[in-house]
Amino acid sequence: MLDNLTQRLSGVIKNLRGQARLTESNIQDALREVRMALLEADVALPVVKEFTTQVKEAALGIEVVGNLNPGQALIGVVHRELTKLMGAANVGINLSTVPPAVILMAGLQGAGKTTTSGKLAKLLREQQKKKVLLVSCDVYRPAAIEQLRAVAEQLGIDFYASDVSQKPVDIALAAHDYAKKHHHDILIVDTAGRLAVDEAMMAEIKQLHAALKPIETLFVVDAMTGQDAVNTAKVFGEALPLTGVILTKLDGDARGGAALSVRHITGKPIKFVGVSEKMTGLEAFHPERMASRVLGMGDVLSLIEEAHREVDQAEAEKLAKKIKKGDGFDLNDFKMQIVQMRKMGGVSALMDKLPAQLSQAAAGSKVDDKAINRIEGIINSMTPAERAKPEIIKASRKRRIAAGAGVQVMHVNQLLNQFEQTQKMMKMFSKGGMAKMMRGMKGMLPGMGR
């Protein structure tokens, strides 16, 4: 299937690593691969052209300075240029105005404006302790207002009720008045999806902007968008003084090609990315991390952040203590790890964030969410005594557990073997530290099919 950008570039860089010297011609090859990979990842052609030119210029300049390790030099250049293209540091929402600070949401149909409005409201309330009001100016799509109302109710955020018989501008102004009277810090204005080529609708959103004078005008764009992202971004950018971009549906398998295009065309920072269907699924955008991910260095920082948020700290500390002691790591802990892994979106979500080589290796070991579910099922079929002391599980207990979990005795044996390996590794860890642990790493992946 479609190679993703990360894998593609990993391949290029691997080829370059084998080269003793970086010449004009092998840069050409590498750049062609970069170009292809970017195009297949839906980065718009004009952006790709400019990017590869920049990389080439920068790379050839470096060759003169020192060609000791050309492969690394090129990775560095591509990474730097990619980060540069995606914008500088992560920029938050600007709220420095007389309240209510108005945030206007704009974008195509189905980009995810309404869901994102809700997520943004929640994020601003929780991270900045702001009082937020939501209003919908979408009088066109059936039940669009109802959708935002339901989202607001679910989140416990104030909602200004509007009606399809009203004009969008009237709704927005009335909501603004209401927000002022009720001392809301922020008013988020959701709008109807519109095509860049629809002149009447573009005029309408210009009117909305003129009436509201929002401090933030955010362009919401679907991460799966194709080549047309440049055209859409251009027209929206010309019609409205955009202040930022929100990239949605980044939890899919399309990797941000549109991010590069939109960022390049509008010149506005990507402020947030949507990473889940859940209302917590809006994160700050980190250009540096995105560039790393694209280059096959993995998005390990996001993974750590996520682990911090989702993993129960108390449980983790308890486990750490047990590991230090070197014994006492039992099947209950094993299961706890599985549960925590699931909280972070399961194995597939974790794989996504690992560096390309590592995730390929892991994919080869047949670790998948199904195998994990099976392990959990088997552990659930054990008695507390068995979980605490797996060594008491003999033939007859195995048969009972297998029947309870709906698996073969073979699978129970596999799990017990894996558990034993993990336990051994934990002991190694407590005695010999990381080096030994890495050697024992193979046993860590609980693949059932091996």
Add this chain to the structure above:
Amino acid sequence: MFGFLKKSTSNNTDNTARIGWLGRLKAGLARTGNQLSELFGRGGKIDDDLYEELETILITSDVGMDATRFLLAELRHQVKELRLTEADQLKEVLARCLLKLLAPLAQPLDAGAHSPFVIMLAGVNGAGKTTSIGKLAKYLQGQGKSVLLAAGDTFRAAAREQLMEWGARNNVTVIAQQGGDPAAVIFDAVQAAQARKIDVVLADTAGRLTTQAHLMDEIKKVKRVIAKALPGAPHEVLLVLDANTGQNALSQVKAFDDALDVTGLVLTKLDGTAKGGVIAAIARAHPIPVRFIGVGEGLDDLRPFVAEDFIAALLGLDE
């Protein structure tokens, strides 16, 4: 010159409506059409520069690398075979290459094969499933069929209300439950359709990204449960694709086909600027019949896919 494009016109009775539709289709694909007309129209010889510019246009229309290479190879082969030298001769050859690629996808949906005929819709978030159901209901009613809608999107806020509003506008019954399980809602709808002797059931489902394994499992279950309500159903599994989507459309087609055995595609939101090429990418990588394409927000703006019309609009050909 474009004889093959005229055939379909003559046997169409509703000519004025059709011309309106073709106009909108053409407007939707205008950017690509204009670029190609400009390229072929300015004359000159067929050379590498011309091929390179054509490659650029195809890529920026979301045709994708693989299908672009395929089309260019075909084109070069034809040019050699026919000993063509002039740029303006290339347009017709390109039209033929595209037709060869896309014609197999133009298989209209026959909703009369079973009664009730159960159609299940699937797709990623925001592709336009619920809106397409409204338009499909209108289209099927226009063919004299009775229609029932099943509000199977029990996840997104107000998806149910959105469908119910469509139903109210078109005077169509909508089967919905407050909250609940999507499979259960659709099961009820299929049974209701059998009891009421309805011709077609349109079942909505929640949007889902293909990376969400548990949601892909859920939709497999929905399909299995439909078969329990009516053996042999669903008779059609439509994957709704947003024409704004780039090459990820291929991943979507593959993942949904693996999960559900998709029988047809609906391509929505073709009325932008530089789109439509993704159909060629799909035809090349994972061909599945394109049942309908949508070029506007109007109720009548979803129509069966006709390869000749589409190519004529894409290449800016005049009939």
